Amino acid sequence: MLRLLILSTSLVAVAWAAAAGCEDADPKCTEWAATGECSTNAVWMMANCRKSCHSCQGGDRAWKLRTHIQTTYQNATDNKTRVVRVESVRINNVEIDERRQNVKVFGRFVLSWNDTMVSWDKEQWGLSWLNFYWIQIWTPNIVQINGGSTSNPGQVTSKVLAANYTGQIYLWSDFSFTTPFRFQYEDYPNDLQRVCYKFDDKRLLAVHFTVAEGVKNKEREATTDPFVSGWKIEDVEVVVSLLILFILPEFSSSLSPILRIMVELDRTDWQESPYTVEQLSDPRRNPFDVQADNGEICISLRRNAVYFTSEMLLPALITSLFTLSAVFFQLSKTQPILLGFSVVAQILSLILVSQRLPSFTAHTPTIRQFSLMNLSSKHFNFSVKFAGFNMVMTAILFVVSLVLERMATSQVEIPPPHGVSQFAGLVNKLLPIPKSSKHEDTSLQYAAFAHALNHVIFALSTVLYFVVILFSFVF
Template identity: 50%
Template sequence: MTFKCQIKTLSILTQQSLTIYLIFSSNILILNADPQLPAQEKENNNKENNSPVQTNCVDSDPKCSLWASQGECQTNAIWMMTNCRQSCQSCQGGDRAWQLRSELTKNYDNSTSTNATRLVSVESVRIQHMEIVSEFRNFRNIFPKKDENKEQARVFGRLVLSWNDSKVSWDRESWGLSWLNFYWVQVWTPQLLQINAPNPSPGQITGKVLAANYTGQVFMWTDFNFVAPFNFEYQDFPKDRQRICYQFDDKRYFAVKFIVSEEVRNRQHESIQDAHVSGWDIEQLDISDSKYTVQILGDWRQNPFDIQTTNCELCIELRRSAVYYFTEMVCPALVSSVLTLSSVLFQLALGQPAMLCFSILCQLMGLQLLNARLPSYTGTVPTICKEKLNSRLVI
């Protein structure tokens, strides 16, 4: 019995060893059966190694992070975007995007010798902040006096412009890209300029960001800072409304014709919902293009003495925010009126002179509050001042 058990155990071990051997041999045969797959992988690796564009989005210099923190990605964009991709976050699109940028830049002609007028569409406008600063005028060159009838209104916002450029187009199927960002100005862009800004503090156009579609449509995001002098009218104070307009054009006159898209006209409320103006509420924003430019280009002799054009105009309508109008102005006037009328009931009494004196004191306090709200110099007398004067004359 012992000999039979040994033989049976030996046969089981032999079967297991044969099974393991067959498994290993089958795996080796499977790996060697299809030699085309490794050949294709080797071929693809060889192609990647022979590619002229590096496939790694890394910094070529260890100091790139330090330079990027110091703002070199904006001041020295061409070198930084190429050599410090990771620190400047310029890896969008990968190697194909960089190769396409190089191809477009190499074949692009940014000459402005053509006399054709380009059409630039205003796709979006958003107002972020607005400031109203009063001008100062010298009185006998000794004491500066604040002239609040002539003020400067400064507005901060963002514009999105678009235009067609056939030189910035590519085959989407071959390149595999539909959109392409330009990290520095490589193509033609409109050179915006505010034409109604005062000389000491002109408007500024900063922060150009470009993106192009494969069809040749280019978009530009730009931040603007416009300032315009304005004569405020305080006749209806404190319920007055002011309308301030900013005119801008291209530096090259008659080189650009601005048109306003319908989406901007339909979404005027969204353009001003996040804006903040101290003491004012933005009621309406209106941006319009001028048809006069086309007439000038057709026949400038219609008005040869005025070739200044209002190519595009951005107008903002403000309403004074009179939140404390009732508590600061109406309540003192109401209290003084009630005291004056009630003093009639206390004739021949000691309380009547005291009530009249307190009524006059309330009126003086109301006038002081009104004087704090009014500008120090105006060309017209507000209606509320006339009403206050009439109420004092009645007393």
């Protein structure tokens, strides 16, 4: 037992000696650091795996500086409102659930603020930057305030905390926000949806957010190659809201000192102050109606509607070829069969398109199909119109083919009028489609007229198709 105690003491001494020299005390430190132990078990890892956890920045000077800051830092709770600036935003992934009317976003932002208690003399310590791991300095405690469920709220996880010698602190944080969203389908399927996620510090009135100029002018917003299935990100905007205090005149004298300072700030510097005071005259309202100062990340998403137009347009064009080519079968059994197949194919394509439509909404969506369209949804709406036109024309031609086929095969003894025969002869000269063997049977008195009328109807239908396609997709 004594030997075991001596051996354990020796190992601990060797470990601390190795750590003092900025070395790893265990050969598995690299493996542990790769699995995230430097964050989850920071105290032990920073003492025994300093090299793998990169805690030996600047050697022992960084270690001593952290110890110095830890002993001198006072993290006392006060009424001071700190200014935290959003330096950059990156969107990694967006999950959209239209059935549940819910949108979830994953990303990372960088925050910065100034803390004079963390500053140090660069010449004395020989360090310009210092990373923190477990030292308890003040950091914003960000939470989402417009989440849709308390069981699955938005999460913000701090990844890297660093500071320079001036006391400017930077925090890299990963966030995942989720919120219920009421989709608007007026411009479906090229609709543009703007989803906003509100965030704030968990401690009310503890943080005032500002936005860096690089974020405002989109220089520090990264939206390249995010994973968004069926959508594309048009814009990302970080908006800072204002604290609004609704105060009745009779309660203005009972304000706390902090709120009085806010009021004075608002009166002296309206442009810079994030506070607004409005006096209301309605005594039935609460004397204090406080909306916390917060920030918003707003994402503009546009639906990727290329496949919507293809699924609507291509089946309509292909089936229109089936419809118009049926005339070459000249009232045989194949002509109505081909037209019937075209109708069935169009119905199946419409079922496929209907599955792409919004499956559930809190209200009946107004999809703009037969009204004034904007440019983004023009092609899809014209595809809808052409598909409807194709369906109606195919159904009419199918019924007409059945009627004419019955007329052509009718055996009657009374010949048609001379004008009808002349009309059939004229059509055969203008539209020289090869005759069917039915013409050879002299008992079928109205076969020539039925075939001629069939040719004329399909010729007019072809011209009408050409005009509709021309005005729908060209002009």
